[in-house]
Amino acid sequence: MTTGLLVEEEFEALTGLYRRELHVHCYRMLASYDDADDAVQETYLRAWRSRETFDGQRLRAWLYRIATNVCTDMIRARRRRVPELHSSAEVGWLTPYPDRLLDEVAAADAGPDAVAVARETIELAFLTALQVLPPRQRAALVAREVLGLPAAETAELLDTSVAAANSALQRARETMKRHLPSHRSDWTAQPPGPDERRLLEGFIDAHERCDAEAALAIAATDLRVTMPPAGMSFDGLDAVAPLLERAFGPERDGDWRLVPTMANRMPTAASYLRRPGDSRFRAFKLDVLRVHGGNIVEITTFGPELFGALGLPDVLPGSGRPLPPR
Numbered sequence: 001m002t003t004g005l006l007v008e009e010e011f012e013a014l015t016g017l018y019r020r021e022l023h024v025h026c027y028r029m030l031a032s033y034d035d036a037d038d039a040v041q042e043t044y045l046r047a048w049r050s051r052e053t054f055d056g057q058r059l060r061a062w063l064y065r066i067a068t069n070v071c072t073d074m075i076r077a078r079r080r081r082v083p084e085l086h087s088s089a090e091v092g093w094l095t096p097y098p099d100r101l102l103d104e105v106a107a108a109d110a111g112p113d114a115v116a117v118a119r120e121t122i123e124l125a126f127l128t129a130l131q132v133l134p135p136r137q138r139a140a141l142v143a144r145e146v147l148g149l150p151a152a153e154t155a156e157l158l159d160t161s162v163a164a165a166n167s168a169l170q171r172a173r174e175t176m177k178r179h180l181p182s183h184r185s186d187w188t189a190q191p192p193g194p195d196e197r198r199l200l201e202g203f204i205d206a207h208e209r210c211d212a213e214a215a216l217a218i219a220a221t222d223l224r225v226t227m228p229p230a231g232m233s234f235d236g237l238d239a240v241a242p243l244l245e246r247a248f249g250p251e252r253d254g255d256w257r258l259v260p261t262m263a264n265r266m267p268t269a270a271s272y273l274r275r276p277g278d279s280r281f282r283a284f285k286l287d288v289l290r291v292h293g294g295n296i297v298e299i300t301t302f303g304p305e306l307f308g309a310l311g312l313p314d315v316l317p318g319s320g321r322p323l324p325p326r
């Protein structure tokens with residue numbers, strides 16, 4: 001084909017098949033759903049402007065190269081990198097990614113794409129650790145260990161030599177080992193197991209009954225709660241206890257209804273809050289759960305901005321009489 005002669009509709013038809021997987025690729029690089037939106041828009045804009053340079057071969061690789069360049073430019077321009085990492089709270093731009101959209105990549109049935117959304121490469125701990133890496137190392141690691149590209153194609157993607165690409169990959173691997181949980185090798189791309197389903201159900205039940213003891217009973221003693229948008233982190237049950245008192249105690253902000261969902265291949269609870277004097281439950285937060293050893297070991301809390309992308313409503317009808325104003 002001669003891309004220089006393509007009209008915009010034809011170009012979109014050829015490249016549009018890759019939009020979701022490019023969005024996931026940009027999300028991995030940037031750890032932000034909204035930033036990934038911006039990156040994909042810029043990728044398609046650059047691709048359209050440079051379409052006459054495309055030789056008609058390996059369209060997917062060409063788009064990935066543009067997308068990777070866009071992401072590295074954004075990382076540098078927005079200074080979206082943490083020099084050292086202690087918790088996801090230090091990655092203030094981190095957002096979750098709905099599983100219902102991750103599934104669109106596999107549904108495209110384009111060869112290895114299903115592998116590109118495997119749990120071990122989309123889980124929040126992996127995304128968070130990636131943010132420590134400089135842009136070129138980050139791109140090299142994603143190209144080799146996520147996209148499965150050989151060394152020569154990775155070098156082409158990065159517009160560098162094979163030796164330089166391999167060196168960037170090696171440095172990236174060493175850094176990632178220091179920042180990933182030791183149990184990462186146990187992760188799989190399978191749906192949540194019985195433990196995860198049971199713990200998510202228990203988490204939801206404890207919240208809806210405002211039962212702090214039940215919530216603590218399913219948590220590890222070294223439970224960590226992080227709130228990346230607020231830059232807050234709480235380690236251990238003693239540190240978490242005041243949060244439960246605020247959420248469940250007599251001075252709480254209202255009553256809860258929770259809906260089970262999935263983000264980043266992890267069990268997730270979407271919380272709705274009915275405040276005193278209101279008759280409806282309104283979208284309030286997302287809690288993404290990391291489970292290990294039969295307990296919840298980490299809760300990463302986000303705002304309600306992605307309820308729509310998760311296919312969830314902003315409001316749930318109330319049940320029973322509304323709470324009286326305080």
